[in-house]
Amino acid sequence: MSEQMQNIPIAKPWIGESEAAAAGRAIMSGWVTQGPEVAAFEQEFATYVGAKHACAVSNCTTALHLALLTVGVEPGDEVITVSHSYIATANSIRYCGAIPIFVDVEPHTYNINPTLIEAAISDRTRAILVVHQMGMPCDLKAILAVARRYNLPVIEDAACAIGSEILWDGQWEKIGKPHGDIACFSFHPRKVITTGDGGMLTTNNLEWDKQFRLWRQHGMSVPDTVRHGAKQVIVESYPMLGYNYRMTDIQAAVGREQLKRLPEIVERRRYLQERYHEQLSDVPGLKLPTEPNWAKSNWQSYCVRLPDGCDQLPVMQAMLDAGISTRRGIMCAHREEAYQIEAWSCGSDRLLESEGATDRAIILPLFHQMTEAEQDRAIAVLKTATQV
Template identity: 65%
Template sequence: MIPIIKPTLDEAEAEAARRVILSGWVTQGPEVAAFESEFATFTGASHATAVSNCTTALHLALLVAGVKPGDEVVTVSHSYIATANAVAYCGATPIFVDIDPATYNIDPALIEQALSARTSAILVVHQMGLPCDMAAVAGIAKAKGLPLIEDAACASGSELLWDDQWEKIGKVHGDVACFSFHPRKILSTGDGGMLTTKHAAWDAKFKMLRQHGMSVPDTVRHGSAQVIFETHPVLGYNYRMTDIQAAVGREQLKRLPGIVARRRVLASRYVELLGDAQWLGLVREPSYARTNWQSFCVRLPDAADQRAVMQAMLDAGVATRRGIMCAHREDFYASQPLCMPLPESEAAQDHTIVLPLYPQMTDEDQQKVASNLIEATRL
């Protein structure tokens, strides 16, 4: 079976975890601080805060941005449900905007019609690792005086052309970017997340809120020669990352440029292998983006049965996944009125599949995937 993904982990990560386990400090501590510093340096961000996963990162980002009960946050339905859920955790309502079918990201031309007097933030998604049109979205956010949050769950290592310079996603081209280190992502700590921001005050709040609102971090208390009694002046959360995870993350971060480079080679090969199958739609990078190819998505012919194609692939020993879900089709959000139709979001879910892509893939693996896909979709 060719799986959809394989984490790139080996003895380096195992030794890093072992080292921390034997150190006696296994929860949020010096390894987390080092991972934050190294991730900030890698992305070019001013500040970074590690947390337990990307969902908690999104929750903290929205809270610190000022989202409160009764507010609205403009975002996309076409994303894993965590994006919408993080808005709901704040007591706010996600207002769904349709996507650009060429990039599977939010369509900037539709954002302004979704804004209202209750809009308190814009939350964009760099879907499948492909950066969205941040220049257009940031212009709208700035003009309207709205915080701009990036759901960069899939986008570690992706790049954006900004002021004629290539910059990493995470340098923050809005106010805060949120990353995932789940095993489906190309940098994995088992689970985990990170927030990057250019606002020192926001970073301080993230670090306070992730640890039950504690006034003094563990590292400060344990390193002090004086007795310190901490307080908990605000409602906080247990959103900490462990030092075991952070140690693994530091090793993964060293690998990340090589992982991205390999995935870009594999994606180019898929384009070559599938190029003659004119009935298949392939993602093309816009001029402003360099994707990490966290996922390689293929649009099927409208007449093709998505489930049947996936079953044929599975029968041939190739795992696939259906297109990215739409939150507005799930029961919790289904009763919420839509501010606009979402035909492109729905079509993307219904008519696309994600192909296997991981650095360990061989030419033979890719040939098998491509040939079976062509056979399964030939009309």
């Protein structure tokens, strides 16, 4: 089948022989669960983002759960966040027995609107959970200014943002340094780099990092690596209720290879974004994503808002009929049945930008191996489909 006839996926991980060899190395070592490969991946990841500590876990949802628990979120507390995110963001709050307080997003970045945060703070607010949506950094300086006035920790849902950067005190720094208190990453295949599944927490707080490590392994007092390397018998204890949130050494070995690819992946994605922007700028009414001058996205996704009078689903269907995959705008958790069982303190009338982004935006294909011919084909079909 020719390239012109092949379907174009929305995303595709860039993995190959080096990842296969790394997985094989871990398998042949005999140590396949959390062990030396995980420890090495954590160190390399921390070095890459500029954090003092990095702790690998099973996925980003578990990372968010541990982050919220560690900063003290308890049943009945409130956590300010966005509805306009994959449902895992809100779910992690509910895992703690806490209540997500949804605020609206900015229309051009799809990120939390910092000017709306203060009005959502109550005497039950325990934390602020922000999302770097589709890899675009939030306005962390504005968010932290509010959070620090109220002594609230800031957790960054950086699931999509590995490789993204923010201008901080005149220097470009990686998302995950962290600039808030804890940042959480995903290695799902839909993300920029993948371990099949997996997650990472970064922080500069040593005590919090120790807490992550206890909780991720059932609260066990002695790590496997210490016990197996000991010259004397060690019997572990379980002083707290913990979780099975470990990453395997097979995953971590793959992650180490993916981390080596990351600079090239981000460079390619930024190039493809520029081509999208150049060739779509002349489409009447089509709103393209905006990158603030203090942010450098990794362009995990390229999301456009359709012209007025142009219906989302017919456009997506026309592209699918032409063999081009798309996705609707990022979901809103408050619209889902699981979030309609209680009267949340925000109503949909206060989330108009979030709902508009879900209903009026589509995500276009973008992945490292995407050719210019494939991208040109996607652009041509979109232009035809959006003519109103």
